[in-house]
Amino acid sequence: MIKILSLLFITTGLYAKVVIGFLEDSKNNSPIANADICDKYQCIQSKKDGSFKITTDALKLKVVARGYRPFAFKSNAQKKIHFLTPIKIKALYLTFWGCNQHSKTFKNTIKLLKQSSINAVVVDLKNEYGDILYKSDIKKAKEYGAFKNRQVYNIEDFIARFKAEDTYLIARIVLFKDELQASANPDYAIFKDGHIWRNGDGMAWVDPFDKRSWKYAVDIAEDAAKRGFDEINFDYIRFPAKDGIQLQKTNTIQNRLQTLDGFLAYAKKRLRPYGVFISVDIFGNICWSKDDMGIGQNIENFAKHADYIAPMLYPSCFESGTLGHCYPSEYPYEMVYKSIKHTHSKIDPSRIRPWLQGFRDYTKRKKHYGDYEIQQQIQAVMDAGADGWMLWSPTSKYRLSSLEVISSKKERKND
Template sequence: MLPPSHPLRPRPALFRLLARTLLLGGLATAACDASARAGRPAGAVSDSASGTVSPGSARPAQAAVPAEAKGAEATAAALARNDGPAPAIRALYVNRFAAQSRKRMPHFIALADSTEINALVIDMKDEFGLNYHSADPKFAQNAGTMGKVRDVKAMLDTLKAHGILPIARIVVFKDSVTALLHPEWSIRREDGSIWRDKKGTPWVNPYHRELWDYNIGVAEELARMGFGEIQFDYIRFPEPYASLPKQIFPGADGMSKPDAIAAFLKEANDRLDKLGVRATADIFGLVTTVNGPLEVAQWWEKLAPVTDVLLPMVYPSHYVRGSFGIPVPNAEPYKVVNISISRARERDAKLGITGGEHVRPWLQAFSLGKPDYTAEEVRQQKQAVYDAGYDGWVLWHPGSKFEPFEAALERGELVSHKKEHPTPAPKHVE
């Protein structure tokens, strides 16, 4: 596995030409239609990796692969290998619509070619269904009606030719498409009807084993297609608002909610490990600092041992006034992120989890409330991660519009900046 300080890839101009040829030639993606765009406004903020406000592909037979491209592909493969501690990943979020865009994807690739970015987190199954055309009829029936990436193989070949790790984001339990197609898999009300959240969205039942198998099966299919990491999102229960009907979970059989979430992730990790692919998970930022489980059943000590990488969403705008003694957390991005990620490192150490990049936070690259966020706030968050002892992070913008924040990205190859911290002797944590 490449050390975090290793230069991650060559980026000759030839690769930019290759990306534009593949993507603009229509081999990789197609723009989504107007009805798809209407389903999720680009500026909307949902709640998962967005917080509370969302083994390799064969090359094209007709194309000769330059020696430099082969070297870059080897770099991408090294980042994806699951035979050692997780490497440093610095990534951008690419939503469903951006992944389908013939304009946006070349821009992301060019950005990675010229900066520290070495991975893209791409929506492949979101709240609206699959973002690709599955070859498995069982998966295809749950695909939903939204536009999809037309040629995933071409997209992956292009990313790997640039040494970019493709990460597939999979939304798991907030799945209205599957809940409506398979009501027997949904969370119920006491009268037996489908339970819905405040927005009228049905959720699937995290206890349902067939649902586990479906989502892990999708993950396995994407891994075989060539994604180097599978990132699970919405691996949680919906908020139990008192104003909503009681949630009923058929099949719980006495298992606690945190144990159900951990059991799903362990099974996913075990199955993906056989394919040599990491299983990672998005969690609420508060999980790093709250002792015990959140109401949505995320609990650090349950999740950390069964997941290759945890990605807490430590967006300063999502912390209430007074958190950590900070009057306005959104105005103190360094403090919020540093406290949250330092606490995650400490909890990992108590579990005996040390070395590598087991914690990779989502950072705020959007404005919500005051002050408005700029590249400077992103820089502060990045530095907070490094000072807490990690090198990796992912930038979140719900519309995947990072232009206002690109000045925060370092030019050239990824360079390690993390601060080393003494590792305390592990001790048992209940």
């Protein structure tokens, strides 16, 4: 745990004050550097020795330190020790429809939270179609009809159900793939051959170069942060892998990288004051690629602003021949372990939190991914030193026996 000793010192004005303190890891008493201490208007970082000083008129300050749960403390606390709880994420993905609190999927998820070491859930806050999980005051979302299929009618109660199980709550927001937004805004939808382009599953995309798409996504994320989500996870943070599409700028690697870097800088500036983390999903092959694969994804680039990088290390998604294997899906441990290790030269492994495969292999062999395959992937993450994992099943169907690799070791929720 981190303990924070906060001392109230000099009053600099009628309301503003200087808050001085330090961050310390109580497990080894080492100082915690580069943690963000934020109020509504600013964030400062703790120094190498763990000390910090911030001038603020806020009643509460938020602390965001990678590897720990988000935390808030009163700015007028004097000689009071606060504790931040360390956590390695062990998450299950919950579909948009599975978030309905009356569904069997939702009830099974709560049951697994009670019975296992699972300590986090990724919920579909905005899906690929553009549906949003709950109703808010975002005007554009109402105009697009994004609340029409909402599954949660009381978001406060929904969050409370998870918090009762001490669950770290992650809001997944699909970014540029958005049928509702693109259809309503043809002036910044992606076109091809004179028509709004739709990919293989019939979904339209908005142009990542257009900052109106940035604002809409971050408006949704900001509302989620205010409601009590711990982390915002951006999926489809990329350009389409499609030739011949019409974009507002030339589709060069430089333009792609600069654009997604700009989006994340913008998102972090707006979201950090709420004390939430940011994670981004990337293709698993990006771990091995020397370029952006034509879609704008680059680990070093994303790591400048995102807290965690989430490569989708589904063994089924690797091409035949990867690591010398005709059928990579037959090697769940090796594909996950070696992919994570290969990123070590690009980023601290503690900032890698991969998606793991919890679904049947869809290549020629149609390999069933059951308890053994899931356990092998989880073990690979642990052995490679990554910061936890997230398990993806498109139906959100999970079995307790698949998670025995962690529950058998009697790991605590926060380990």
